[in-house]
Structures are given as C-alpha cells and as structure tokens.
Amino acid sequence: MRLSRYFLPTLREDPAEAEVVSHKLMLRAGMIRRLASGIYSFLPLGLRALRKVENIVREEMNRAGAQEILLPLVQPAELWKETGRWDKFGKELLRFKDRKEHDFCLGPTHEEVITDLVRGEIRSYRQLPLILYQIATKFRDEIRPRFGLMRGREFIMKDAYSFDANEEGLNKSYRLMYETYERIFSRCGLRFTAVLADTGTIGGEESHEFMVLAETGEDVIVSCPSCGYAANLEMAEAVQNFSYPEEEEKTLEKVSTPDVKRVEDVAAFLGVPTWKLVKTLIYLVDNKPYAILIRGDHELNEVKLRRALGAEVVEMADAETVERLTGAPVGFAGPIGLSGIVIIADKAVAGLKNFVTGANEKDAHYINVNSPRDFEIDSFYDLRNVTQGDLCPRCGKPLELTRGIEVGHVFKLGSKYSEAMGATFLDRDGKEKPFVMGCYGIGVSRTLAAAIEQNHDENGIIWPLALAPFHVALLTLGPGDQELFEASEKLYHALWEKGVEVLWDERDERPGVKFKDADLIGLPYRIVLGKKFKSEGKVEIKPRTQKEAFLLSEEETINFLASEIQRACQSK
RNA sequence: CGGGACGUGGCUCAGCCUGGUAGAGCACUGGGUUCGGGACUCAGGGGUCGCAGGUUCAAAUCCUGCCGUCCCGACCA
Known part of the structure; x- marks a missing residue:
C-alpha cells in the first residue's frame, strides 16, 4: 500500500477522549474512531490488525476440528425466555421491538441460539462431539464502557460451543479448547497466563480465564511462582491461618x-x-x-x-x-x-x-x-481478597499479585442450557439425554487492545509480527529524487511478491514526519532508502524493537525480511 | 445508577471568574525556500462557542433544563 493513498489519519496529540495507552495509540495511529460511547469504527489499518487476530483464531480453531458458522446478532425474546435469561440478564441485554411489536434483543452471547440450532439437527450420540464457533459482533449495553476497545459495547468476539454426550467428552473438548487457546495467544506473540475463574452469570461448573499480562490490566491475577497455581481474585483461596497471640479476654x-x-x-x-x-x-x-x-x-x-x-x-x-x-x-x-x-x-x-x-x-x-x-x-x-504476602493454597509458598487483561474465557456449562431448552440426543443405551456443553470465548477486538497495552513505548505501538497490520514500513526520503523513488518501487513490489506486507511511505513529507509516523504505527521493521542508498547502494533496516539500524543490499533485505516473516507468522 | 470533570473551526486548547468585535498552535488550500527525527515564510478557507429556554440594552461568558463525552465504583470477552 502506498501511504499517500492510504486512509490513515494519524494524530500528533493524544485525543482528549482517551485515557489508557492502547486507546490513545489506536486513535493516534488512525486505526479506530469513536462513533458513540463504547462503539467504534475500524479504519483500514485497524481492520488489517483485527483480521490478523481473527485469522490466527480461525486457523487454530479449524485445526482443533471446530467448524465455523455465523449466527444472527438479532435474536427473538422467546429463546431467552426459555432459559430464563430474558428476565435475569438485566440492562446489559439491549432489547427492542420489531414492527409487529415482537420482543427482540441484540445478542450479548449465543448459548440460546446455538442450543436451539443444535437441538433441531443433532439427534444421535454418533454425531458427537461437535464444536461450532463464530467470529462475530456482540452487543452488551455495558454500564460503563471504557478504555476504547478494551470494554466496548459493540465488539468482536470469537465464541465456540461444544456438545458432548457425557462429562468425559466435555472434559476432552474443554481440554482441547484450553490447549487451542494457548496456541492462539502464543501465536499472537502475547505474554499470557491461564487462571482459575468464577463462572459468573453464564453459569457452569469449571472455568479458566486467559489473561494477557499488563500493568494497566483491570483484573488482578494471583499466582504462585513455586508451583504454578494461578487464579483470579474471585477464585484465589485465602488459606492463611492466622495464629493470633494468646490473650486474656478483657472486659467489653x-x-x-x-x-x-x-x-x-x-x-x-x-x-x-x-x-x-x-x-x-x-x-x-x-x-x-x-x-x-x-x-x-x-x-x-x-x-x-x-x-x-x-x-x-x-x-x-x-x-x-x-x-x-x-x-x-x-x-x-x-x-x-x-x-x-x-x-x-x-x-x-x-x-x-x-x-x-x-x-x-x-x-x-x-x-x-x-x-x-x-x-x-x-x-x-473464605470471603476476603488475597493480598500481597498471602500463601499459596497448594504449596504454601508466598503468592504473587499481578495485573492482567482478560482476553479469553473457557467454561464447562454442563447441561444447564440443554436441559432448560430441551436439547437432547439419543444415547447408545436408547435413552434421551441432554447435551453436555462447553462454551469458549475470545475477545478478538480486546485482544488487539491488549496486544498494544503490552507492546508499546513512548513513541508508539510495537507490533508483534503476527499481529502487525503490515510487516514493514518502507520510507523513501528525498522527495522528487527519481532514482530513490524507482529503487523503492522495485523493492516494494519484490517484497510483496515474497509475501512481505509493505506499507510504502512515498509521501512528499520531510523525513522527521515519516519517522514519527512509522514509530507511531509501530510496524515490526522499518526500511529506509535515503542517503546511504545514494552513497553505498545499501538499504537501512531497523526493527521497531531495537535502537540501532543496520545496512543490507537490496537482495539481502528481501531475503532477510522474507525469512523473518515466514519464521514468525506461519502456523506451526 | 451514585460520585467527579468536561463540551469553543478537523485535532489540542485559551477566552468564561469580572457579560460588550470569537482567538492560538497543529491540520487544510495556493506560492516560495527547505529536506535523515513532527521546517520556515507569505497569502488564504473554515466556528449559529453541544442543544433549548431564561436574565440582560447586550450572553461563549450568568441561571435552569436536556443531550453528549470522559474518569472513579458494582458487570464482563
């Protein structure tokens, strides 16, 4: 893409509406714009990054044998009344009526719809297990949307649902999804941890949250460096026995x-x-x-x-x-x-x-x-929050408290929804049984925000290669210099042919402007054609993570970048 | 929903207290110089000061109501 033609409105200053770093940087880097509180438009650069996350999720879900579907955002009240959530869900569920005065809502989650779909089609244990997923828009009318994409009202989520014949099957599906999530977040290049979690309003039996570690995270993670125990604050057991000094009971x-x-x-x-x-x-x-x-x-x-x-x-x-x-x-x-x-x-x-x-x-x-x-x-x-200095419930060593951003959540639902909705299959023994279900979510747009929270410096974003909207920023300095322009154009095409995604800054701007924008957007590699190219025929390459640049010939540049990107981005 | 802050060209903000001709920087258009870390200069375009009432000879400024946005608390991917 040529930057002079690209819809990329970067901002010099921090917008007044943003408080946290990922929100500021996404606005400044021209990735998103706010339409209403908690509701954002994705611009080309933001969408490219979002698609990177989606594709990793999609590849890994497919690899696990899950099948992609697409469920409606608009859902009839009847389904929600079957499970009782029409009354229980509260104001987060955005409700409205159609022209015939029938009640509808915007889907904040899709257990009802998926259970309805499956109960109509799956009749036999022979068709199980089944895992279905979608990557789609969710709407939750949050009490307080904040931090840009971190807690939006409208957001992109990957939600998956497993259907099994029994507990044993569910455990297998759950394990499979758990491992798939580890692969997904590793491939995204994020530092994360899985923690024991409360099952909350979605309900169910067992649950883990996947947390991206970041100082600015909203959630507190309790972990034990000695034995690997990890839980969120709601689940972390405060086991410490306080032995208070022996004292006489004094007079009240x-x-x-x-x-x-x-x-x-x-x-x-x-x-x-x-x-x-x-x-x-x-x-x-x-x-x-x-x-x-x-x-x-x-x-x-x-x-x-x-x-x-x-x-x-x-x-x-x-x-x-x-x-x-x-x-x-x-x-x-x-x-x-x-x-x-x-x-x-x-x-x-x-x-x-x-x-x-x-x-x-x-x-x-x-x-x-x-x-x-x-x-x-x-x-x-046990009613209190674990605090610094508390001891691990498993091994008794001191616990650590860190902060994180919840990007994924896996639940064992059991038969809560299938029973409520009469979703049954015929088992081997000839008996009707409710499906044993699991549900598995990833906040796709939130993952993008979390990636920036975790990877940035004072100059801008530092994209992990796998999520970067483009791999390389190519800066051509010296406006009007025909030789530089032509060499750049050649390099630009050669790189794309090798699968290297290049954003070419051929704007008629001063060097400082180009460098600042490149740092802000934070593509993993910056290559420059300028003085050094004119004098030595060398291309300057600088990884966004490093201070120093190095020089390579055009050919070396192409080979180097192509192999780096292949190494980091191919699905392993 | 409770507590707090804010709303003035596209963006960041000043002006408001003490009412009297709407400002700056950036961005944008045209010209000239410049060109390896957000240039300089000349000339321009662009705002019913969130909306509606009220007070006043006169309201961006004072008062009331509404709307919107952000921050702190309970919810969650």
Whole structure:
C-alpha cells in the first residue's frame, strides 16, 4: 500500500477522549474512531490488525476440528425466555421491538441460539462431539464502557460451543479448547497466563480465564511462582491461618468515637493496628440481610460471598437499610446486639481476641470484643481478597499479585442450557439425554487492545509480527529524487511478491514526519532508502524493537525480511 | 445508577471568574525556500462557542433544563 493513498489519519496529540495507552495509540495511529460511547469504527489499518487476530483464531480453531458458522446478532425474546435469561440478564441485554411489536434483543452471547440450532439437527450420540464457533459482533449495553476497545459495547468476539454426550467428552473438548487457546495467544506473540475463574452469570461448573499480562490490566491475577497455581481474585483461596497471640479476654467496653468512621481513622484514634478492627458490612443476599465480619485490613470479595452462600444476587445494603437494621448510621455497625440478621465472618476473624467493632450507635465503638462471649457467629467462610504476602493454597509458598487483561474465557456449562431448552440426543443405551456443553470465548477486538497495552513505548505501538497490520514500513526520503523513488518501487513490489506486507511511505513529507509516523504505527521493521542508498547502494533496516539500524543490499533485505516473516507468522 | 470533570473551526486548547468585535498552535488550500527525527515564510478557507429556554440594552461568558463525552465504583470477552 502506498501511504499517500492510504486512509490513515494519524494524530500528533493524544485525543482528549482517551485515557489508557492502547486507546490513545489506536486513535493516534488512525486505526479506530469513536462513533458513540463504547462503539467504534475500524479504519483500514485497524481492520488489517483485527483480521490478523481473527485469522490466527480461525486457523487454530479449524485445526482443533471446530467448524465455523455465523449466527444472527438479532435474536427473538422467546429463546431467552426459555432459559430464563430474558428476565435475569438485566440492562446489559439491549432489547427492542420489531414492527409487529415482537420482543427482540441484540445478542450479548449465543448459548440460546446455538442450543436451539443444535437441538433441531443433532439427534444421535454418533454425531458427537461437535464444536461450532463464530467470529462475530456482540452487543452488551455495558454500564460503563471504557478504555476504547478494551470494554466496548459493540465488539468482536470469537465464541465456540461444544456438545458432548457425557462429562468425559466435555472434559476432552474443554481440554482441547484450553490447549487451542494457548496456541492462539502464543501465536499472537502475547505474554499470557491461564487462571482459575468464577463462572459468573453464564453459569457452569469449571472455568479458566486467559489473561494477557499488563500493568494497566483491570483484573488482578494471583499466582504462585513455586508451583504454578494461578487464579483470579474471585477464585484465589485465602488459606492463611492466622495464629493470633494468646490473650486474656478483657472486659467489653463502649468508647466514644465522635465522627470517626473509616477503619484507618478508628484504628488511629484508638491506637490499635487495623487488623484488630473488625468491619461489619451489611449485605442483602437474595434480599435477606446478612452482617459480614471482616478484618479491618482485609477486603470483602462479593463473588466469594455469593459463591459461599450459594446466592444469586448480593448487594451492599443502602444507608437507610443499614440504619434500620443496626439502629446507627453507616460507619458504626457492629455484631453485638443485632437481631433478625445472619452474622457470618471471614475465616481470618476466627481466633481474633479483644478486637474493635462498631457499637450500633452513632459515634461509638466497642473495644475488647470477643466471640462467642459477646455475640455468636453463624459460620466462617473464605470471603476476603488475597493480598500481597498471602500463601499459596497448594504449596504454601508466598503468592504473587499481578495485573492482567482478560482476553479469553473457557467454561464447562454442563447441561444447564440443554436441559432448560430441551436439547437432547439419543444415547447408545436408547435413552434421551441432554447435551453436555462447553462454551469458549475470545475477545478478538480486546485482544488487539491488549496486544498494544503490552507492546508499546513512548513513541508508539510495537507490533508483534503476527499481529502487525503490515510487516514493514518502507520510507523513501528525498522527495522528487527519481532514482530513490524507482529503487523503492522495485523493492516494494519484490517484497510483496515474497509475501512481505509493505506499507510504502512515498509521501512528499520531510523525513522527521515519516519517522514519527512509522514509530507511531509501530510496524515490526522499518526500511529506509535515503542517503546511504545514494552513497553505498545499501538499504537501512531497523526493527521497531531495537535502537540501532543496520545496512543490507537490496537482495539481502528481501531475503532477510522474507525469512523473518515466514519464521514468525506461519502456523506451526 | 451514585460520585467527579468536561463540551469553543478537523485535532489540542485559551477566552468564561469580572457579560460588550470569537482567538492560538497543529491540520487544510495556493506560492516560495527547505529536506535523515513532527521546517520556515507569505497569502488564504473554515466556528449559529453541544442543544433549548431564561436574565440582560447586550450572553461563549450568568441561571435552569436536556443531550453528549470522559474518569472513579458494582458487570464482563
């Protein structure tokens, strides 16, 4: 492609609308433009990069024996009512009516549609296993879209669904997809890790998330360098047993704490460490009130809470509810004297002596609180977030916390959807059974953003070869120089013939402009025809990852680039 | 949905507090010089200041409402 004819509007300055680096760079490099919040157009360069990801995904899915299909974005409400998700999914599901006043939605995911398709066509265990996938647009009316393609409302996703006759088959399909995902993200040139994950609203039994490691990631990954254990924050078990020093139980005492509410403030005011405070959080768990006790220096994880209680919905009680249940404004809740409310606690609270709690009274706390002497705890669960210094649940060595971007997610669904929708097949024993399903997603557009989050410097993007929209930027300096232009044109065609994708900057621009744009766009190799070519007949080559350039003849340049690209991009 | 910020040529922003002729840089068009890290110069084109009300002799500026965008929290590929 000739840059002078290419629709590539690069920006000198950071656009005001972008905050994170991938978003800024994609806008500046002319890859995307915003149409509405969380909704983006892809420009030629952005689309080329997107297609690179898609093609790797497609090749590896096909290799695994999955078959590509394309399902509708617009879906009738009836299907969603069959599984009960029409009511459960909430506002993320964008709903509307057609001209006949029938309810429809834009597909945020496709379990219903795929299950409907398969139940009509697959009748026998002999047709299993079956894995189908698509690469298509999804729409989720996110509460807060942000960070450009990282959390858009409309986005490109690869979603796959496996159908098996039994658990054993599902385990095999799951394993196959897991391994396929490892191949996909490796081929993309990304540093990633797979972690144990919660199954969330899609539901199911087992689940892993694939996380691209990046400082700017929204998710926290807990991993053990010693044994390889890795989980996200919702799943990582906080197993540490705290052995608190033996202490006499002192006399319970109410103290005045005027206007002191926050944990740090209370601790400072009373002169005790934050871990000797116990927070009392009032939650509505499936609309039943719970008081949850957690150490002052720990954080409650709502997903853990939901899982521990086997609940559907957990939400923090609002200020009025807290006041009604505890008789005190927010900030002074405590377990002593509460009635009509279940009291549970995080495991780390067990064995804690002479701690501090709210007194259910404005401007007052209790000190020297002890359980069960002063109140009873119904039960203990793992409810807190793992923190730096916690120990691995498998091997007991210290855990590490890092950040990541979730780019893929694999689930074992079991028969949740097939049962709800009556999707059955006839098994070998002559009995009707529901399909045992798995579902496997990759955020394709998000993967692109994650790749940039992980690979950039202060000058712009640094594309991994496999994802680069073009492999090479060819800069011709010296405008109007016929010799340089003709040599460039020859080289340009020769490279394309060898399968090297070249973006040729033959614009009538000064060298500085070309260098800046080349760095910004971040193609893996930059080759320059300028002074050195005029004097020595050599082409200057600089990998985007390196500071220094080197010189090669035209022929060497072609061979070098062709072999580099073949090495990095061919499906292994 | 709660909390915060913002909306002025294509882009980044100033002007608003203290009402009175709409500005700068970049980008764009034409001319000249320049050409290995975002050149210089001359001449130009382009904005009903997000929208709608209100206050005022007069509103980008003050007030009210709405819309849009971004950031922080609960959701997720």
